[in-house]
Every structure is written in structure tokens, then in C-alpha cells.
Amino acid sequence: MRQYITRRLLLMIPILIGVSIIVFFLIAAIPGDAIDAQYAQSHLTPERIAEMKAMLGLDKPVWERYLIWAGNALRGNLGYSTQYNMPIAMVIHSFIWNSFLLAIVAFILELAIAIPVGVFSATKVHSTFDVIFTVVAFAGISLPSFFLALLLQKVFSVDLGCLPLDGMSTVGITMTPIQQLGDLCLHMILPVICLTMMQVGGTMRYVRTSMLEVIHQDYIRTAQSKGLSERVIIYKHALRNAAIPIVTFVGGALPGLFSGALITETIFGWPGIGKIFLASISQRDYMFMMGYIMLLALLVMFGNLLSDILYSVVDPRIRLK
Template identity: 45%
Template sequence: MSTYLTKRFVYMIVILIAASFLIFSLYALTPGDFISGNIKLSPERKAELREIYGLNKPLLERYGLWMKHAFQGDFGFSLAQQKPVLKLFNEYIWNSFLLAIVSTFLTWFIAVIVGVVAAYKQYSWFDTLVMIGIFAAMSIPSFFIGLYLIKILAVDLKWVPPGGMLTTGSNATGFAYYSEVLHHMLLPVIVLTLLGLGSLTRYFRSNMIEVIKQDYIRTARAKGLKEGKVLFTHALRNALLPAITLVGFELPALFGGSLITEKIFNWPGIGQLYIQSFSLRDYPLLVGFTMFIAILTVIGTLISDILYHIADPRVRL
């Protein structure tokens, strides 16, 4: 295990260095930036700022300086927000994490239960309704679902607030603060759960259909085991093995998958900040966030490989 982890760590470093150069180059070579697009600045002031921030230097020199600072924990300075990139991450990323972790838990929990029952009752009315719901969830865009739920639940029925994280002007503290946050996050969590539920439920359903046809499942039933124990103890464990590979993509998706949803519901997360940075051409922030997603992807892939080995020791690392 230690030898494997050492090799993977070396591979991770090489992959991240290559990814960092590609990410930095793509943004650096993109025409325009925050300074050149600011019409309030005079040409002399623009030239001065470009000199201060090193934007007039060659690409390789700029990349070398960025990597040097990155190894020291400095991913750059946001020109639009006038704050260090890591400081902005610390301010916004926990709001995104709150949405993502709750919606991910609900998505996997519901997908496992619905997928197992749909596979067990294949071709029944329940399975038919599940398949219709799956294709509907996969086909409808996130912005449409979000706006539709705002119209029905927030505007018409007034059950939940239409957006934001807190009520405007709120000074709530303690339990009242947490209650207010939970009330505001209901709609975005519902949308994120619906978006991920369709494909994941279909994945578990197809895996379970294959597993419950195996000989050892028939043997377990012949021994007189209860059907629930056969499905959720014997069959589900093997059906989960292919799904473990998805864990590697879940980690970066925690922060990168809610960009549009955060914008629709005006949720103060890193996704909304990322979208705003595009219109402002705030490339230091864009590079930092994209690099952060790359790091999460590499780490998530390593975690999924290790979990697969733990779940099935026959698989060699």
C-alpha cells in the first residue's frame, strides 16, 4: 500500500504541474483582461497596473512566478475583488460546501433505495414511474427546474424564500441563524438533488438487475434468508462496486456542479463568484478556482481507487 501511495503521489504531482501549465496558459492567452476591459482607467494607468501585476511579461515567466507563489500557498490576487484568491475561497467555499454535501447525501441515499426497489420490481408500475422520472430529471435543464420551483413554491405558495442565504437585513444569531439558513437552502438543495438523482438511480438500477440474477443470490434465497437481507446485504454490496468509481468525480462536483444553481438562487457560494469573474475577466480568480477543481479531481480519483480495493480485496491496487 505504501509503495502504491508513493507512486500515485508522484503521478499526482506530475499531473497537477501539467494541468497548472495548461490552465494558466489558456487563461493567459485569452484576449483581454480585467485591466484592459476597464473603461474608467486611462491608458497610462492601465500600463502602470499591467507593470505592477506582471501582465506584460512573457507567458513562461508569468507561469514561473505564479507556480513559485502557489507552492507558498498564494494563488494570486483577485483584481476585481481586490482580495487574495485564497481569502475569497475561504469566504465563499463553505457556503457551496453546505449545499453540495447535503444534496449529495440525499442524492445517494434516495438513488440507492429507489434503484434497488426498481430493480427488484422490474417492469412493474413502480419501475415504469421511476424510469419516466429518471429521463425527465436528466432532460430538463437546471435553470428551468430552478425557476419553475421558485414560481410555484416561493411566489405562488410562499412556502420558501426565492433566493439568498439570509433574509435581507437579518441579524439572526444562534439557532435562529441556522434555522434561517436551512429555510433558504431548501430550494437549491431540491434542485441539486433532482439533477443528480436521475443518472445515479439509473446506474444503481442497472447494476442491481445484473447482480440479482447471479447464482449466489439464488443460493441466499434458497437458504431462507429474508428478501430485504438478500437485497440490501448480499446484492447491494456488489452493486455498489462499480458506483465507487463515481466517488472520484463527486469530490470536484461538490464545488463545480452547482454554478448555475447558485446563480439562480443568488446563493453566496464559490460558483456564483466564479461566474461573475468570467464577465469581469478576473483571470487570477478563474485560474485559482480551476486549479482547485483539478486538485480535487486528482484526490478524488485516488480515494475511489483505495475505496474500491477496500470494498473488494481481490482488486489489486
């Protein structure tokens, strides 16, 4: 196992290099830059604009700019954000944990709802319960995130007035630490509900499908013929084997915990990394985009590695191969 993990980590190096080259050259091919976005409508002279571009190295060839970026990235310097006038690493650190807070709560709720509902739907296939939650699952998958977010705001914030409309905290009020925590939880309710509703349907269907494939296996019929209780058959035998494909989903969810929810965070005014990334596109903060995408690429590879490790935990036979 140790040799396998070491080999996978070493394999990440050329993959990251390839991803960085492709992403950097694609971003460089986009017309305009941060200086054009900020000062195109200003009264600055073309000479002054050219001087500012030279200060950022935008006058150099693309290949030279990539080599400079790659050399700095190896030393832990991802560049400078023109949108926030601070190092990109500091910008990511300032906002990524806000996104993680929303994502981890929604992810826990998603698993807590989807796994038991998916298992029960598989054991009661084509029942009223199964049909109802199948409809609910497809409704959650089909609804656009912006529509669901706006609907939640209208019902709970505008009509009922029981939950905050947007933001992460109430401004202009002095609160104790406990009151601040309660205020944060109130502001989290709507975006967490939105994220959970968007994701729980697909996860529930995934669990249901995995369980249906397992409960029709021969060893399940053998366990039933031995007189074992349904609870033991489902939760000790079937669910353990059905969990093997489910861990793929868990490992793949790692990038989503840190990538942020672009539309949801923007509509609810949540200061997360997704909202910042969306703003960086319009501001042409390409160095921030580069650092953000490379972070996601790294998380995707670690998520795949985590899935493979979880395979061996769920199914010990994989360790022998």
C-alpha cells in the first residue's frame, strides 16, 4: 500500500505539469487582461497602460510568462491578485474556508439523508415510498440552482421574514461570541438547504442503484435461506458490498468541499471562493484563476487517491492485488 501511494503521488507531478501548461495557455488566449478590465475606460495614456502591463510581465511572450509562473509556483508563490491587491495564496486562504464550511455541512446532511433513504428505497422497490422519493430526487436534480436559491429567498426571507436574505453575518450589531455563532448558523440555513437539495437526489439514486445490484446476488439469497433477519442481511452484508462504488462518490466529493458553489454563493452573498472566482472572470484576474484551477486539479487527484485507499478499507481483498 505504501509503495502504491508513493507511486501515485509521483505520478501526480507530470499530470500537474501538463494541466498547468494547458490551463495557462488557454487563459493567455483570452482577449484582454486585468489592466484592460480596470483602466480601459480611464483617461490613462497608452504609454502608461503599457508601462503597467510591463510591471505585471504581460508584455512578455506566453511561454516566458509560463516559465516565470511555474518557477514561482515551485517556491509556493502562486502570483499576485490584481482584484484584491494581495498574494493569491492569501486570497484563497481568506475565502476557501467559508466555502468549506457550507460544503461540509451540506455534504454531511446529504449523506445522512441519501444513504438511509437510498437503502430503504432499494429494499422497498416500486413501493409508494420509493416512488415518492424518486420523484423528489428527480425534482431536486432538475431544478436549476439559481431558481431554487431565489425561491428559498422569496419564501423564507421575503414572505415569511424568518431567515436572513444573504451575507454571512448581520452587520451593524454588536454581539457576543455565542450570538455571533447563532447568527452565522441562521445565515447558513438557506444556502445549506439549497446545496443539500441539489445534491441529495443524485446521491440517493446512486445508493439505491448500488443496493439493487447487490441484493440480487447469490450470497444474499443464501443469507435469506439461512433465516438471517432482514436487518442483518441489508446492513451487514449488502450495504458493506454496496459501499464499494459509493466510496468513489465520497472521494470525488473532496474537490467540491473546497471549490465553492459559484451560483449559490453569489445569490446568497456568501463570501466563498466560488463567488470570488466568478468575480475574477469579469475582472480578468487571470493569475487568481490559474491558482484556483490548479488547486482544484490537485484536489481531484487527491480525491481519486482517497477513493482507491477507501476501496481497500471497505473490501480487504483489494489489498492483495
